[in-house]
Amino acid sequence: MDQAQIKNLLDSQRTYFLSGATLDVDFRIEQLLKLKASFVKYEPQIIEAVKKDMGRNEMETYLIELNWVLDELNNTIKNLKDWAQEQHVQTPAIFMENESIIKPEPLGTVFILSAWNFANWQVFGPLVGAIAAGNTAVVKPSSDSPACGEVINEIVETTFSPNYIKCILGDVELVNRVLEERFDLLFFTGSPRVGKIIQAAASKHLTPTILELGGKSPAIVDETADLEKAAKRIVRAKLFNTGQICVSVDHVYVHSSIKEKFITLCKKYMVEFYGEDASQSEDYGFIINQRNYERLVGLMNNSGTLVFGGQSDASKRYIAPAILDNVTEDDLIMQEEIFGPIMPVLTFDSIDELVALQKTKEKPLALYFFSKDKKSQDLVITHTSAGGVTINDCMIHAASKYLPFGGVGNSGMGNYVGEASFKTFTHFKPIMVAVDNDSIDDSLNYPPYAGKLEKLKLFSENAD
Numbered sequence: 488m489d490q491a492q493i494k495n496l497l498d499s500q501r502t503y504f505l506s507g508a509t510l511d512v513d514f515r516i517e518q519l520l521k522l523k524a525s526f527v528k529y530e531p532q533i534i535e536a537v538k539k540d541m542g543r544n545e546m547e548t549y550l551i552e553l554n555w556v557l558d559e560l561n562n563t564i565k566n567l568k569d570w571a572q573e574q575h576v577q578t579p580a581i582f583m584e585n586e587s588i589i590k591p592e593p594l595g596t597v598f599i600l601s602a603w604n605f606a607n608w609q610v611f612g613p614l615v616g617a618i619a620a621g622n623t624a625v626v627k628p629s630s631d632s633p634a635c636g637e638v639i640n641e642i643v644e645t646t647f648s649p650n651y652i653k654c655i656l657g658d659v660e661l662v663n664r665v666l667e668e669r670f671d672l673l674f675f676t677g678s679p680r681v682g683k684i685i686q687a688a689a690s691k692h693l694t695p696t697i698l699e700l701g702g703k704s705p706a707i708v709d710e711t712a713d714l715e716k717a718a719k720r721i722v723r724a725k726l727f728n729t730g731q732i733c734v735s736v737d738h739v740y741v742h743s744s745i746k747e748k749f750i751t752l753c754k755k756y757m758v759e760f761y762g763e764d765a766s767q768s769e770d771y772g773f774i775i776n777q778r779n780y781e782r783l784v785g786l787m788n789n790s791g792t793l794v795f796g797g798q799s800d801a802s803k804r805y806i807a808p809a810i811l812d813n814v815t816e817d818d819l820i821m822q823e824e825i826f827g828p829i830m831p832v833l834t835f836d837s838i839d840e841l842v843a844l845q846k847t848k849e850k851p852l853a854l855y856f857f858s859k860d861k862k863s864q865d866l867v868i869t870h871t872s873a874g875g876v877t878i879n880d881c882m883i884h885a886a887s888k889y890l891p892f893g894g895v896g897n898s899g900m901g902n903y904v905g906e907a908s909f910k911t912f913t914h915f916k917p918i919m920v921a922v923d924n925d926s927i928d929d930s931l932n933y934p935p936y937a938g939k940l941e942k943l944k945l946f947s948e949n950a951d
Contacts, residue, residue, distance in 0.1 A: 488655060490664055497668050499650040500596045500623040509593060509621040509651075512571045516564055518618050518647070523560045525646040526553075526611065529638060533607055536634035540603070542772030543728055551728070552607040555886070559615045562888045562905055567619050570909045578919070581946065583929070586920040591913045593621030595671030600662065600685070602677045603631035603775055604731045604826075609676045609699075610639050614652070616908025622672075623651050625665070629677075630658050631775055663688075670694050672912065676733075678824070679897050697901035697911055700894050701824050702851040703737040706881060707867065708749060709838060710742040712857035716879070718752035721830075721855070722760065724881030726808055729772040730828040734853045734875075734885050737825050738814070740841055743834040750810060750832060754795050757808040765807050766800070774804040774827060783827040787811070790820035791831055816844075838863050845871045850896035855881045874898050 488496075508514065526533075530553060537548045573590040597617050601609035606628045617624045626643065628636035636656050643654035655661065666673075666688040675685045676699040689696045706724075708717045725736045741749045761768040774780040783806055784799055791814035796807040806828055814820065814831040821831065835841040845854075854873035858864055864878055874894035875884040885892050893902025903911050931943050 488657065488661060488664070490667065493665055493668055496625070496649065496653060497596060497670075500625070500653070503650040504593070504595055504623045509623065512568055515571075515619055515621055516567055518651075519560055519564050519567075519615065521646050522611070522615070522618070522642075523557065523564070525642050526556055526560070529642050532638045532641075533635070536632075536638045537607070539634040540606075540632040541729070541731065541775050544770045544772070546770070547728055551605055551732075555608050556611045556615070558888055559612055559904065559908070563615050563619045563909070566906065567909070570619070570906055581931075582919065582921075584922040584924060586922070588918040588920070590916045590918055591620070591909075592916050594912060594914055596623045596625070597672040597674060597912060598665065598670045599624060599626045599674045600676065601626070601628050602733075603629035603635075604728060604733070606632045606635035607639065610654075613674045613676075613697075613903055613908065613911075616903055617674075617912045618652070619909050620912035622912055624653075625670075626652070626654050627662060627665070628654070628656065630656070672697065674903075674911075675699065682899070697903070698894070698899045699733070699892075699901075699903070700852065700897070700899040701733040701826070702849055702894070702898040703821070703824055704734060704851040704853040704855070704873070705845070706736040706739045706855040707835075707838075707841065707857065708739065708741040708745070709856075709858040709860065709863060710744050711859040711863070712745075712879075713859070714745060714749060714752060717857040718749055719756050720880050721857075722753050722756040722808075724855070725830050726757070726760065726771070726828050727882070729774065729806075731772075731775060731826055732882075734882050735826070736830070736855060736881055737851070738821065738831040738833060740833050740835050743836050746812075746832065746834050750794065750812065753810055753830065753832075757796065757810075761808060765796075766798075766803070766805050771808075774806060777801070777804065779826070780804045780806065783825070783829060786820040786823075786825065786827075787829050790814055790818035797829070838866060842866060842870050850874070850894070850898055852894045852898040853877070853882070853885070872896070 534545050534548050537543050571591055573588050576587045578585050578587040599613045610626050610628055628639045640654040640656055643652055669692040672695050673689050674697045679700045682698040682700045686696050706721050721736050761771045765771040787797055787809055791811035794812045795810040797809035798807040809829045811831040814833050850872045852874040854876050856867045857879050868876055872895055877884045884890055888905040891902035891907035892904040893899050901911055931939055
């Protein structure tokens with residue numbers, strides 16, 4: 488797709504948007520119902536594509552992609568008419584009997600770029616919000632998950648006309664060409680490094696951006712925690728999708744008094760979940776590409792002490808679940824998001840000192856704290872910052888349609904899921920309608936102002 492074709496596509500989408508076709512809420516619901524039908528129809532192809540791209544098992548694909556997208560669709564279809572209603576709000580007394588309204592309106596034409604690890608959710612999750620809000624959209628799956636990209640393209644192509652919703656496939660050069668054009672919103676899921684590039688490109692047109700990024704999301708386990716549950720839940724989160732998930736546990740801080748027992752339990756659950764040889768497990772996948780495989784092996788071989796697993800096979804892009812002990816903050820693996828099945832274990836003696844350490848770091852996408860101590864829970868929740876927090880479990884805050892999902896600081900900006908998605912793709916337009924009432928004394932509004940200031944002050948003090 489060359490620059491002229493991209494421009495023609497966006498011109499056609501803007502023309503369709505300006506026709507007003509997407510303003511009707513019933514029309515939007517009809518489009519969401521069509522998307523739902525197509526998504527259900529293509530479920531077998533989605534499962535097969537994910538397996539081809541990264542070897543993920545069907546259960547995990549259903550949990551994170553199929554179930555999440557369908558839940559998002561159902562929730563939005565059910566609630567959209569309420570979300571889209573204009574609101575009548577209070578008017579300041581100084582404006583007398585005027586009427587104040589907040590009217591939701593669509594932004595226009597939006598560009599949604601997904602990462603490769605959960606391509607279906609990262610395309611269709613935000614797209615549900617874009618459609619619900621009344622926008623037209625261009626979506627771009629990552630070229631690192633080509634099988635998923637082909638299925639996504641087929642779903643979009645067979646469900647919508649290109650002047651309304653269009654999927655494009657290609658490499659970074661295509662993305663760069665598309666970013667030359669002006670959109671009304673960019674929605675990007677991926678790494679902070681690429682997020683900065685996206686935001687820089689958006690700044691040329693003053694285009695608002697939603698950045699769903701990542702970071703080094705820690706799990707913290709104190710000495711009061713239920714250690715069995717903590718180990719089991721942390722291992723599940725760490726190895727979900729072979730560790731290739733933005734809200735995965737990146738590394739673990741465990742109280743020094745329970746470290747050895749914690750590591751022993753983690754080893755137990757890694758074997759219980761995936762067997763002595765995870766390469767033979769139907770529930771364990773592989774690394775997305777050779778570049779990331781080599782990066783992960785390098786991190787593992789140059790950090791801490793390998794105390795469990797870590798066997799690797801470049802020909803299969805396979806890395807066994809691994810535990811690193813004796814890791815320090817200066818180790819290579821602590822300098823970047825891991826995004827793989829390697830679990831560094833660090834220790835702490837004081838939760839206050841650990842909280843102080845977290846304040847010196849970039850804000851992660853997620854933070855997990857295992858503790859039975861309510862004061863410690865409150866300390867961590869109040870005095871650390873992260874996109875989201877789960878207490879005594881991992882990742883579940885990101886699975887709720889009633890909670891907004893997103894990062895903060897280096898882990899992203901803006902959020903989505905449920906009503907938050909509708910709000911993200913909507914402009915809430917403030918409106919005031921002046922009442923034509925000759926009996927109202929509005930002389931304070933007009934010059935000459937001599938002798939009126941004291942009256943205005945008195946009026947303001949007693950207003951509302």
